[in-house]
Amino acid sequence: MPELPEVETVRRGLVPVMEGHTIRAVRLSRPDLRFPLPGDFAARLEGRRVESLSRRAKYLLARLDSDETLLMHLGMTGRFTVFAPGGRKLNLGDFYYEEPAQNAGSGVHDHVLFELDDGSLIVYTDPRRFGLMDIVRNGTPHPLLEGLGVEPLEPELNAEHLWGAFRGKRAPLKAALIDQRLIAGLGNIYACEALYRARLSPLRIASTLARRARPEQRLEALVEAIRAVLSRAIEEGGSTLRDYARIDGSPGGFQSVFDVYDREGQPCLRDGCPGMVRRIVQSGRSTFYCPRCQR
DNA sequence: CGGGACTCCTGCCAGC
DNA sequence: TGCTGGCAGGAGTCCC
Numbered sequence: 001m002p003e004l005p006e007v008e009t010v011r012r013g014l015v016p017v018m019e020g021h022t023i024r025a026v027r028l029s030r031p032d033l034r035f036p037l038p039g040d041f042a043a044r045l046e047g048r049r050v051e052s053l054s055r056r057a058k059y060l061l062a063r064l065d066s067d068e069t070l071l072m073h074l075g076m077t078g079r080f081t082v083f084a085p086g087g088r089k090l091n092l093g094d095f096y097y098e099e100p101a102q103n104a105g106s107g108v109h110d111h112v113l114f115e116l117d118d119g120s121l122i123v124y125t126d127p128r129r130f131g132l133m134d135i136v137r138n139g140t141p142h143p144l145l146e147g148l149g150v151e152p153l154e155p156e157l158n159a160e161h162l163w164g165a166f167r168g169k170r171a172p173l174k175a176a177l178i179d180q181r182l183i184a185g186l187g188n189i190y191a192c193e194a195l196y197r198a199r200l201s202p203l204r205i206a207s208t209l210a211r212r213a214r215p216e217q218r219l220e221a222l223v224e225a226i227r228a229v230l231s232r233a234i235e236e237g238g239s240t241l242r243d244y245a246r247i248d249g250s251p252g253g254f255q256s257v258f259d260v261y262d263r264e265g266q267p268c269l270r271d272g273c274p275g276m277v278r279r280i281v282q283s284g285r286s287t288f289y290c291p292r293c294q295r
Numbered sequence: 296c297g298g299g300a301c302t303c304c305t306g307c308c309a310g311c
Numbered sequence: 312t313g314c315t316g317g318c319a320g321g322a323g324t325c326c327c
Contacts, residue, residue, distance in 0.1 A: 059319080077320085111320095127305050128305050128321095130304070144323090164319085178322095
């Protein structure tokens with residue numbers, strides 16, 4: 001599943017297809033994804049125009065002209081495929097959609113299909129079904145969005161914020177970074193990458209970076225690392241790992257885009273560091289790091 | 296309350 | 312070649 005950069009890549013691909021268009025029809029292959037879909041899911045979307053498509057953390061938010069918002073999360077294996085009107089090839093920015101549309105939505109794991117007013121088909125496919133969709137009335141707080149922390153690419157993520165978030169935190173740094181209540185959008189891969197870049201051990205107790213009265217340099221370095229890692233990944237159009245691909249189906253970026261993730265047993269890439277990348281398990285998830293240069 | 300384990304689900308791949 | 316166990320980008324829920 002996509003982390004923030006992959007979700008942002010999907011959003012950018014869907015914007016020219018969805019924004020300003022009216023949803024003509026919605027087809028569901030089943031009544032639920034991770035959670036049950038609203039019983040009137042299709043009815044509340046059909047005939048509605050998509051005013052804008054935005055992102056909050058790893059959620060996509062399609063604002064409708066009905067004063068409601070369609071909320072979508074891709075979970076681990078969710079993806080969208082777009083089929084151009086009449087099977088024609090369509091060039092939308094960097095994205096090409098050229099698959100024949102006759103089979104759209106008929107795959108075993110195609111769960112939701114949106115048909116737009118220009119004939120475009122958008123298919124949501126999700127083998128593991130950890131993704132979710134919901135419709136919320138604008139202005140009504142949604143339980144899934146309410147507790148989310150700061151957007152890592154916005155100015156609200158800074159050393160002060162981390163200092164406050166880490167103060168008194170007994171959890172290891174890695175766990176703190178993927179805690180969506182503190183920073184919203186970092187996942188397993190980019191948390192590893194950011195810690196590597198900042199030379200911080202994933203095992204370090206978060207509060208040890210918030211002991212002094214003022215945020216120290218290492219927190220600045222961590223903020224810089226998070227930003228750099230995420231923005232680079234967005235520039236590259238999201239990373240490819242197993243089943244994730246760009247919205248047009250072409251692989252996003254190149255395989256060796258990671259400095260530590262999935263590099264167990266390989267040499268540390270830092271100049272002059274003789275360390276080897278190690279894999280450990282933290283709260284049930286893989287962490288990759290260099291024990292030599294990450295402290 | 297904070298933090299970690301468990302859980303949902305399917306596909307894939309290494310190893311036997 | 313075929314089966315089995317482990318692992319996978321998320322995150323809500325439960326339990327201590």
